[in-house]
Amino acid sequence: MAQYTRVSGSVGLITLQSPPVNALSAAVRQGIVDSMQRALSEPEVKSVVICGQNGIFSGGADIKEFGGQMSGPPLIPMIHAIEAASKPVVAAIEGIALGGGLELALGCHYRIAHSKARVGLPEVTLGLLPGAGGSQRLPRLIGVPAALDLITTGRYVTAAEALKFGLVDQITDHNTVNVAVKFAQRVAGQPLDARRISTYPCLCPPDVDVLFEEVMQRVRRTARGAIAPIACVQAVRAAATLPYNQGMERERELMATLFTSGQTRALQYFFFAQRAVGRWSMPSGARWDTSKPRPVHKAAVIGLGTMGRGITVALAQAGFSVVAVETQEKQLMEAKQAISGMLERGAKRRGVAPALDKINYGCNIQSVADVDLVIEAVFEDMALKKKVFQQLSAVCKAGTFLCSNTSGLDIDQLACQTRNPELVVGMHFFAPAHVMKLLEVVYGPKSSPLAVATAMQLGKKIGKVSVAVGNCRGFVGNRMLKPYLEQALFLLEEGATPEFVDQVLEEFGFAMGVFRMSDLSGLDVGWKVRMADGLVVPNSTTGQATRLRQGRRYSPLGDLLCEQGRFGQKTGRGWYQYNKPGSQVAKPDPWLHSFLDEYRARHTLVARRIDHQEVLERCLYSMINEGFRILEDGIAAGPEDIDIIYVFGYSWPRHRGGPMFYATTVGLNKVLERLEHYHQAHPDVPSLQPCDLLRKLVASGSPPIQKWREVIKKVRSQL
Numbered sequence: 001m002a003q004y005t006r007v008s009g010s011v012g013l014i015t016l017q018s019p020p021v022n023a024l025s026a027a028v029r030q031g032i033v034d035s036m037q038r039a040l041s042e043p044e045v046k047s048v049v050i051c052g053q054n055g056i057f058s059g060g061a062d063i064k065e066f067g068g069q070m071s072g073p074p075l076i077p078m079i080h081a082i083e084a085a086s087k088p089v090v091a092a093i094e095g096i097a098l099g100g101g102l103e104l105a106l107g108c109h110y111r112i113a114h115s116k117a118r119v120g121l122p123e124v125t126l127g128l129l130p131g132a133g134g135s136q137r138l139p140r141l142i143g144v145p146a147a148l149d150l151i152t153t154g155r156y157v158t159a160a161e162a163l164k165f166g167l168v169d170q171i172t173d174h175n176t177v178n179v180a181v182k183f184a185q186r187v188a189g190q191p192l193d194a195r196r197i198s199t200y201p202c203l204c205p206p207d208v209d210v211l212f213e214e215v216m217q218r219v220r221r222t223a224r225g226a227i228a229p230i231a232c233v234q235a236v237r238a239a240a241t242l243p244y245n246q247g248m249e250r251e252r253e254l255m256a257t258l259f260t261s262g263q264t265r266a267l268q269y270f271f272f273a274q275r276a277v278g279r280w281s282m283p284s285g286a287r288w289d290t291s292k293p294r295p296v297h298k299a300a301v302i303g304l305g306t307m308g309r310g311i312t313v314a315l316a317q318a319g320f321s322v323v324a325v326e327t328q329e330k331q332l333m334e335a336k337q338a339i340s341g342m343l344e345r346g347a348k349r350r351g352v353a354p355a356l357d358k359i360n361y362g363c364n365i366q367s368v369a370d371v372d373l374v375i376e377a378v379f380e381d382m383a384l385k386k387k388v389f390q391q392l393s394a395v396c397k398a399g400t401f402l403c404s405n406t407s408g409l410d411i412d413q414l415a416c417q418t419r420n421p422e423l424v425v426g427m428h429f430f431a432p433a434h435v436m437k438l439l440e441v442v443y444g445p446k447s448s449p450l451a452v453a454t455a456m457q458l459g460k461k462i463g464k465v466s467v468a469v470g471n472c473r474g475f476v477g478n479r480m481l482k483p484y485l486e487q488a489l490f491l492l493e494e495g496a497t498p499e500f501v502d503q504v505l506e507e508f509g510f511a512m513g514v515f516r517m518s519d520l521s522g523l524d525v526g527w528k529v530r531m532a533d534g535l536v537v538p539n540s541t542t543g544q545a546t547r548l549r550q551g552r553r554y555s556p557l558g559d560l561l562c563e564q565g566r567f568g569q570k571t572g573r574g575w576y577q578y579n580k581p582g583s584q585v586a587k588p589d590p591w592l593h594s595f596l597d598e599y600r601a602r603h604t605l606v607a608r609r610i611d612h613q614e615v616l617e618r619c620l621y622s623m624i625n626e627g628f629r630i631l632e633d634g635i636a637a638g639p640e641d642i643d644i645i646y647v648f649g650y651s652w653p654r655h656r657g658g659p660m661f662y663a664t665t666v667g668l669n670k671v672l673e674r675l676e677h678y679h680q681a682h683p684d685v686p687s688l689q690p691c692d693l694l695r696k697l698v699a700s701g702s703p704p705i706q707k708w709r710e711v712i713k714k715v716r717s718q719l
């Protein structure tokens with residue numbers, strides 16, 4: 001709702017009241033409409049100030065209302081009425097003015113912002129455009145180039161930047177509402193014609209067509225199939241080329257298309273999923289709201305390879321004191337140089353001082369004796385990690401949390417090496433660790449809620465989206481990757497090329513197809529794991545047995561490439577060829593095509609035509625099926641955890657919501673039916689066998705994703 005009061009005799013003060021972010025719900029909109037009518041009808045009132053309670057102007061339209069039946073006064077006429085008012089209306093912006101909140105402020109005649117406020121039009125991140133006149137008013141106020149930047153990226157700007165753009169009229173360090181009230185008194189009675197943004201001409205640079213063309217090309221390149229960024233450019237173009245009323249009509253049409261596209265539903269789900277993963281729970285019943293973290297002041301990183309360096313940078317940049325340890329002096333010095341460079345470049349980008357003095361380097365593990373938390377980031381080798389954990393347990397002060405940056409090894413085995421296994425958790429970072437947003441916090445059977453809560457909080461403090469997951473081979477992300485990679489290899493055996501499979505996956509929206517991604521990560525990584533698992537049979541080139549391992553279908557293609565020294569980008573050859581080792585430009589490789597032909601001939605495999613649908617269904621549905629198994633096993637508490645991991649860690653297209661949400665858009669019954677079909681065709685591939693939870697969900701009428709947890713609970717209680 002909104003509260004109306006009269007202040008300083010002649011100013012009507014409208015305070016938006018809808019905690020926690022004063023979203024513009026139906027009740028708030030009704031409150032604004034009623035309050036405006038009152039302010040305009042009271043003769044003593046000469047001007048109006050709109051503000052939000054608790055130091056927050058508004059977080060925009062109430063996202064929870066989307067998708068339901070809209071009630072209450074619509075936003076657009078409400079904002080038009082404010083702009084058309086005969087008395088000056090001043091927006092007093094504290095905290096945030098986002099989306100519809102900023103559009104409301106743009107309908108006001110003046111905007112005063114606190115210096116710490118942030119404003120923006122993030123609608124694009126929800127699959128929308130600023131559809132309450134924002135796409136038409138903003139370019140008229142701050143010009144086409146700046147408006148295109150803000151609207152297509154959805155980025156928030158500081159009050160200082162907003163002032164520079166001319167988006168706000170004044171900023172203050174004092175009480176914003178008091179300053180706005182005084183301002184409103186001063187401008188009372190002044191003519192308002194020049195303050196109504198909708199009447200402004202849209203000033204365009206001379207080369208505006210070129211500008212729109214360039215922006216459209218960039219947006220199409222980076223959108224990966226998302227349609228909202230494109231609609232945003234089209235809406236701003238309408239502002240630049242059409243009179244205001246026609247521009248508004250175009251904005252409405254584009255908004256209607258977006259609303260019915262399905263992408264906005266996926267992105268709204270994703271918005272709430274990001275917040276849901278913070279409310280973690282463990283099968284033991286431990287939860288985020290009953291488990292208090294312990295403060296961490298000083299941390300240590302053991303092993304300063306690529307991952308250790310990134311983790312050290314992330315910690316130092318967030319203000320933690322870090323002890324960085326490497327065994328050999330030479331490697332330590334190399335790491336120090338690299339870390340300093342990363343910190344300096346990062347600081348330059350953000351316009352701050354580099355946090356070089358936050359790090360103490362050393363070769364002696366004793367130097368971690370007094371830290372609160374250690375992150376081990378040595379090679380992915382269980383024997384080595386066990387040794388490090390034994391040492392850490394002996395050296396560290398009582399109560400130190402011991403965390404392993406492993407991408408899939410058994411946390412429990414590491415915990416068993418220590419005196420206090422309850423203080424051990426996994427912290428699975430993604431490379432580059434100072435850039436990638438995702439962190440899997442892995443709890444073993446002995447990990448305490450305190451350790452999980454502390455790791456989750458540390459993740460948040462260093463800017464990560466942290467997801468708590470259970471302990472199993474590959475955790476959530478890499479466990480689901482396995483069937484996906486496996487299907488891609490089988491498709492090559494059956495007649496596809498790496499280029500075709502990658503093209504289909506990239507058209508779906510992945511930043512990189514599975515083969516380009518493997519070339520980037522290094523083919524030798526998986527090879528070593530398969531060798532350790534006893535799956536690799538060296539030089540096994542012929543015979544049906546080479547395509548069956550441990551009773552199931554196996555493709556040795558990746559192993560054969562590694563035997564040729566083709567490790568991907570780093571060796572200049574992998575599934576593709578590269579101009580030189582380290583180059584990132586992948587080119588189809590005729591050698592690889594002949595190699596595949598020879599391989600098929602040797603194994604009497606007849607290449608067949610494989611279409612887009614089969615690539616997508618086999619790669620994605622097998623991965624989704626594994627996601628259902630993960631839910632069934634209680635490794636992830638809910639589908640949101642899986643979806644967040646896949647979008648932030650594995651470049652799953654955000655506008656498709658994540659693999660589990662995507663399954664709902666395909667239809668769970670269709671996913672089940674196609675898995676059954678493929679499993680019948682490939683009975684020696686267990687990952688294609690539909691899992692029980694998927695069957696149960698379909699049997700219970702495919703409930704919406706928000707209701708899955710109830711079904712999961714029932715399935716798990718029957719186990």
Ligand SMILES: CCCCCC/C=C/CC(=O)SCCNC(=O)CCNC(=O)[C@H](O)C(C)(C)COP(=O)(O)OP(=O)(O)OC[C@H]1O[C@@H](n2cnc3c(N)ncnc32)[C@H](O)[C@@H]1OP(=O)(O)O
Nearest residue numbers: 020021023059060061062063064098099100122131132275
């Ligand atoms: C046909 C014409 C129709 C016209 C339609 C006009 C359309 C207008 C478009 C919009 O305005 S879309 C909304 C634009 N706004 C946003 O995208 C803002 C999203 N929110 C945020 O970025 C952040 O939440 C925040 C506001 C910066 C606050 O961040 P903070 O880290 O402090 O807290 P959170 O944990 O993120 O949020 C707290 C709590 O509030 C819920 N919430 C936040 N924003 C909204 C919102 N706009 N609507 C509903 N609920 C919102 C959030 O979900 C959290 O609650 P939860 O219970 O923990 O999930």
